[in-house]
Amino acid sequence: MGTSITQLDNAKIAFITSRLSLTQDQAQRFWPLYNDFIGKRRELNRTARLLRRDAASPALSDAQLRDNFTQDFALRQQQLNLEKDYFDKLQKVLSLRQVAQLYQAERDFTKEVLKRVAGAGQPAAPPTGEQ
Template identity: 50%
Template sequence: MTRFLARPVLLVALLLLGSLGARAQSGVRQRPSQRLENARIAYITDKIALTPEQAQRFWPLFNEFTDKRRDLRKQTKMGLRGQDFSAMSDKDIRAALDEQFKLRQGEINLEKEYVDKFAKVISLRQVAQLMQAERDFTRELIQRLDNRRAASGALSGQE
């Protein structure tokens, strides 16, 4: 029965993507990041079988979570990047590492907080499916990029 409900949601998502594509062809080009985001929304909506009512409450919450997680990940990446550890004291190295641990723990805490928030608008089963769908989407995206690179490498090797 849940799959039955997911089909209209998927259809709406695909129609939305189609209309965005039509707009892009009419002169307003869609950014690749926006196309990727639209594909991710359609993928997750299908995988966790959101009803239209759930989707209306879920997506603003998920977008809020995604923004906060993106900010934490950006801070984590910037923390150790470009550090010259050979010129740092042990005390400074320890402080830099502790800051990294704090940021990574912050991401875990954020996920725990939002699991509770998500569970108020979708079922726990859907929350678990969401976590799996995010990993699967990322895995599929990486695989497609690898395939594209391999194909472009094979084409350039033939010339």
Template identity: 60%
Template sequence: MKYLLRSLLAFLLLASWSGTAAAQGGRGGGRQARLSQLENARIAYLTEKISLTQDQAQKFWPVYNEFTGKRRDINKRLRLLRINNADGLTDQQIKDNLTQGLALRQNEVSLEKEYFDKFQKVLTIRQVSKLFLAEREFTREVLRRVAGGRPGAGGTLPGAADD
């Protein structure tokens, strides 16, 4: 089972970075396909890393998807506040943007606390801890691959080539 998940994960990651946009002939369609493949790879990666049982998975993924949707919304709002050129803004506008940004970051921390409690109702505390670590590892690996760097032997995600 572990080998199957690792193989699926490796396949999905390779497929997501193999130029699906060119193969599908459309810029938007290819991007959507890559995002979908990346999401599938994330699901497989997290499922393996936190050792979800089928029963846990049925309860966990709806809660996790709700959490990531809310977190994505906060991050989108933060990106909209970023100032690339403050020269065209008044000091008050800059202060307001920074204040809003701090409030949004506080909202993100509050969201994580709220879902920390919700995750504990579905997972063991050890699995919750592994979840937060696995999210960071997955993000780091995706960023490394997008930047052109490749991990060590085999080109798989961290831990995927162990055993």
């Protein structure tokens, strides 16, 4: 995964910028902070996925399973700590309402992407109504 910005990244940037009504000054301070947060969150999520995948292995001993759970709990705590840390940092750039709008915008963007992906494999609906 390189640092190139994808079409999806560009769409997310436009979506969030619009939803938050960022000023130019806010945008200049917000995006580096947000991108840092997203990179760290993505890495923790990747590690958690690998850990969950490994937990399904029937070859693990009880001690290894216990260790896996301990690691999972630690990762979830790291994720929570990361969110709390960036919540504080974001409030130095955005209003509290904008921070709330950011979290909602992230959820809405994900829903929209999933809806479009799910709809991409289906034929277009026939037109309804008469002309």
